[in-house]
Amino acid sequence: MHVDKDLKDILDDLPKLQLLDKEIILLMKNNSNQIVIENELIYRRGKDQKLRIIVPNVLQIRLIAFYHRFFGHIGISGLI
Numbered sequence: 001m002h003v004d005k006d007l008k009d010i011l012d013d014l015p016k017l018q019l020l021d022k023e024i025i026l027l028m029k030n031n032s033n034q035i036v037i038e039n040e041l042i043y044r045r046g047k048d049q050k051l052r053i054i055v056p057n058v059l060q061i062r063l064i065a066f067y068h069r070f071f072g073h074i075g076i077s078g079l080i
Helices: 005-012 014-020 022-030 057-071 075-079
Strands: 035-038 041-045 051-053
Touching: 005 014, 005 057, 014 022, 014 041, 014 057, 022 041
Parallel strands: none
Antiparallel strands: 035 041, 041 051
16 A cells, blocks of 8 residues: 555654644543553543544544545444
8 A cells, every 4th residue: 555655744743743632632631541642642442442543633634535545435433
């Protein structure tokens, strides 16, 4: 799979972008028991105890477009 350079550069900055996102900061303050930080990345533990990476707002549309381009219509359950 080919990942365009621009997207790769943004993903390389993901830890920094997570810490700059106001909603993620608020989530960390209000739901600290659900938040896990591993390898500089911020995750939220779901009800099923699986860790899910928290995507900053600035990346959400871009990542959805990327997945759509490579995987087609996987539905919401494929993204969660």
